[in-house]
Amino acid sequence: MSTQTMDLTAYAVELARKARQAGYLMAQTKGQVRDAALRSAAQLLRQRSQQIIEANTRDMVAGEQAGLGKAVLDRLKLDEKRIAGIAADVEAIAAQVDPVGQVIDGWVRPNGLRIEKVRVPIGSVLIIFEARPNVTSDAAALCIKSGNACILRGGKEALHSNAAIGQVFRDAIAGAGLPAEAVQVIETTDRSLVPILLKQNEYIDLVVPRGGESLIRAVVADSTIPVIKHYTGNCHVYVDAGTESIADRIRDVCVNAKVQRPGVCNAAETFLFHKDIAKTLLPMVCAALVQEGVEVRGCERTRQLFAKARPAGEEDWYKEYLDLIIAVKVVDSLDEAIGHINKYGSHHTDAILTLNVPAADRFVAGVDSASVMVNATTRLADGGVYGLGAEVGISTDKLHARGPMGAADLTTYKYVVRGEWHLRT
Amino acid sequence: MSTQTMDLTAYAVELARKARQAGYLMAQTKGQVRDAALRSAAQLLRQRSQQIIEANTRDMVAGEQAGLGKAVLDRLKLDEKRIAGIAADVEAIAAQVDPVGQVIDGWVRPNGLRIEKVRVPIGSVLIIFEARPNVTSDAAALCIKSGNACILRGGKEALHSNAAIGQVFRDAIAGAGLPAEAVQVIETTDRSLVPILLKQNEYIDLVVPRGGESLIRAVVADSTIPVIKHYTGNCHVYVDAGTESIADRIRDVCVNAKVQRPGVCNAAETFLFHKDIAKTLLPMVCAALVQEGVEVRGCERTRQLFAKARPAGEEDWYKEYLDLIIAVKVVDSLDEAIGHINKYGSHHTDAILTLNVPAADRFVAGVDSASVMVNATTRLADGGVYGLGAEVGISTDKLHARGPMGAADLTTYKYVVRGEWHLRT
Numbered sequence A, B: 001m002s003t004q005t006m007d008l009t010a011y012a013v014e015l016a017r018k019a020r021q022a023g024y025l026m027a028q029t030k031g032q033v034r035d036a037a038l039r040s041a042a043q044l045l046r047q048r049s050q051q052i053i054e055a056n057t058r059d060m061v062a063g064e065q066a067g068l069g070k071a072v073l074d075r076l077k078l079d080e081k082r083i084a085g086i087a088a089d090v091e092a093i094a095a096q097v098d099p100v101g102q103v104i105d106g107w108v109r110p111n112g113l114r115i116e117k118v119r120v121p122i123g124s125v126l127i128i129f130e131a132r133p134n135v136t137s138d139a140a141a142l143c144i145k146s147g148n149a150c151i152l153r154g155g156k157e158a159l160h161s162n163a164a165i166g167q168v169f170r171d172a173i174a175g176a177g178l179p180a181e182a183v184q185v186i187e188t189t190d191r192s193l194v195p196i197l198l199k200q201n202e203y204i205d206l207v208v209p210r211g212g213e214s215l216i217r218a219v220v221a222d223s224t225i226p227v228i229k230h231y232t233g234n235c236h237v238y239v240d241a242g243t244e245s246i247a248d249r250i251r252d253v254c255v256n257a258k259v260q261r262p263g264v265c266n267a268a269e270t271f272l273f274h275k276d277i278a279k280t281l282l283p284m285v286c287a288a289l290v291q292e293g294v295e296v297r298g299c300e301r302t303r304q305l306f307a308k309a310r311p312a313g314e315e316d317w318y319k320e321y322l323d324l325i326i327a328v329k330v331v332d333s334l335d336e337a338i339g340h341i342n343k344y345g346s347h348h349t350d351a352i353l354t355l356n357v358p359a360a361d362r363f364v365a366g367v368d369s370a371s372v373m374v375n376a377t378t379r380l381a382d383g384g385v386y387g388l389g390a391e392v393g394i395s396t397d398k399l400h401a402r403g404p405m406g407a408a409d410l411t412t413y414k415y416v417v418r419g420e421w422h423l424r425t
Helices: A008-026 A031-047 A049-065 A070-076 A080-095 A133-145 A156-175 A193-197 A213-222 A244-259 A275-291 A300-305 A314-318 A334-344 A357-366 B008-026 B031-047 B049-065 B070-076 B080-095 B134-145 B156-175 B193-197 B213-222 B244-259 B275-291 B300-305 B314-318 B334-344 B357-366
Strands: A103-108 A114-121 A124-129 A149-153 A183-185 A206-210 A235-239 A268-274 A295-298 A325-331 A349-353 A371-376 A411-422 B103-108 B114-121 B124-129 B149-153 B183-185 B206-210 B235-239 B268-274 B295-298 B325-331 B349-353 B371-376 B411-422
Touching: A008 A124, A008 A149, A008 A183, A008 A193, A031 A049, A031 A080, A031 A133, A031 A156, A049 A070, A049 A080, A049 A156, A070 A156, A080 A133, A124 A133, A133 A149, A133 A156, A133 A183, A133 A206, A149 A193, A156 A183, A193 A213, A206 A213, A235 A244, A235 A275, A235 A334, A244 A268, A244 A275, A244 A349, A244 A371, A244 B411, A268 A275, A268 A334, A275 A295, A275 A300, A275 A325, A295 A300, A300 A325, A314 A325, A314 A334, A325 A334, A334 A357, A349 A357, A357 A371, A411 B244, B008 B124, B008 B149, B008 B183, B008 B193, B031 B049, B031 B080, B031 B134, B031 B156, B049 B070, B049 B080, B049 B156, B070 B156, B080 B134, B124 B134, B134 B149, B134 B156, B134 B183, B134 B206, B149 B193, B156 B183, B193 B213, B206 B213, B235 B244, B235 B275, B235 B334, B244 B268, B244 B275, B244 B349, B244 B371, B268 B275, B268 B334, B275 B295, B275 B300, B275 B325, B295 B300, B300 B325, B314 B325, B314 B334, B325 B334, B334 B357, B349 B357, B357 B371
Parallel strands: A124 A149, A124 A206, A149 A183, A235 A268, A235 A349, A268 A325, A295 A325, A349 A371, A371 B411, A411 B371, B124 B149, B124 B206, B149 B183, B235 B268, B235 B349, B268 B325, B295 B325, B349 B371
Antiparallel strands: A103 A114, A114 A411, B103 B114, B114 B411
16 A cells, blocks of 8 residues: 555554554563664664665665755765664664663652652654665664664655665564564655654654754644754864964864864854964964865954955854854953853854863853863764764753763653552651 | 833843843852852741731732632742741752762763763743742742752732742842842733743743643743643552452552542542452442542442442543542453553553562553552652652653652753864764
């Protein structure tokens, strides 16, 4: 039966109901069974790599015909090596400590009531993402690891690739004795399905949209289910006073933060230089950036120190360029830097480069961001780099999960209270 | 200047902006200063008890004139003893461990990158509540303890009482050197202010509505700020097979869960009896309930065992009576009980009464509720009983905070990453 001809609402409700039921079953499974399913999925990914590549080739051909850009096609493409990498990521997730059942806290009340806060799966999670088929695998693996049921809605460009990868996970979990419905991959490209799914708050506990800002805003506007948002990354690097002796380090970190991969959310978009070192370090860093093809947009003082800089307007401080462009500003103090970051930034990832302990401490305490870096590039804000195995996204929300979200961030907790016929008096 | 004559939007934005700024300052304060402010607030509450009682008397007189019900007036009323109790609660919160700065987790990556997850205040919290003036004190104290700025919007019935209590906190925190704007009490009764405040997501991080379901639904409908919801408490007590030997305990817990305070969210609304013990225990428990003035509504099998029971319809299983009414059902198995609770319940608090270890374990694992009780009354689901000092509400959400919310639940975390000029390669 083609999903196109089905009543979309009935289809959405059925997906959501199945996820709720599968989630209740998953919550009662043992970690060794979930890990075995993941290892089996990794094995199947490798065994079926030819099939997956064939499915991917169909997507690639369709994508070329549809005139997709080179970057999108590159992210879409799967080959033996990429599939082996995806399988290895699944095994890494399997090897992690089980977050489910972890006793987060526990104590005994004076009246003998025993209270535990126990980590439990959230239940059912809807993940909406764009073209990259490796997200299908990462998201499925993290949800299985954390004992959740998931509904995966990938981009239409990766339809066949996602279906092939999704089938691997369904076969693997069914083979391990887990409910196959714990992984459901949406195989219709009908765009009107998503708004209906986003109203199934009775059955779906959480939505994670992964993709551009417009996708996330559309999800937030339609959803009656809580959404973990990861909006833009307007990331800053602040170069503190007293850092002339490590000029090369400063230059290397700044260049890395901007150019190593400019199109991603943890790339730097603004550099702030303390006025005391601006004269020496600003021109050197900017020259190195220009050599890498970066366009520099600066405040008035920046332009006096580095003539090639174009003028930066107020709007530049808010921008996530995702491109080889950097905004540069000279600040009078650490406090001005912190104030600038909190006002214009996106609370994603911001770094200080300093040799001064109190400055590092004040920056860490004062900057209101998910990740605050001391003497490291903003590009390191990443689930893999942090050791979370893989990430389901990088949250710019403050509630529930902040920063890179791993398997443990797909859990909640329950209070388990054990008494001896305790009453309330 | 009267707020009535001010432009409400400008007033809302100013409240929100001040909260954001005060929040940034609060985030950098030391626990001993926040605790000193709380102890000073407790002292001021006692010192100014005559003033507070006078303000409260104005509310009581207005309430009587407005024809408020006896129960509402009782909750509104303050006297020396109640104020002493409120002050003692504030001191108990001051005595708790500081949640801010707690290192939740920390590790070193193989490349030497040092990663810490550090607990930090959420920032600015809007708390909307109904008549009880003690909530003003609890909410302010919990927000100060957790390093947040708060905006408090109490019911109009308690306007003068809330203003007097709010002033105590503002004086206490200013006296301790903290920003007075960290506690802002809204003193206009203009109802159109709230929807405007609920759109200030740029400045306010969290909304906690405390009150009836209609209040919460209205807040959710209007808010662009994340809301922690605490909807109804449709709480269950399941009486397991094999419990005849502890009939008196069963009866006492059931009666306590239903009648000790029927109007609150953690009172029981449905009892489930395993069929094997229904014949002996169901009539005994129901008779005890009737003696306490409870109306029993039962399934078919219940009515065969207890003739006084009126028939329960499908809609009864969903109901939060908040009254001396109980729905009673005989189930064939533990699994049926778990299924019933997950289907009809509100995921608030549910209890099993049992002597059987595997049954207790399966109930704890299978019931998807914020608090799962073993051999204790549902009435114990409470921040004070759990030892959280006081609660800002009982969340029926799954994300961020679940169950009674204490000071630590008003925090989030940031990743603090320390490197030695680490790059991404």
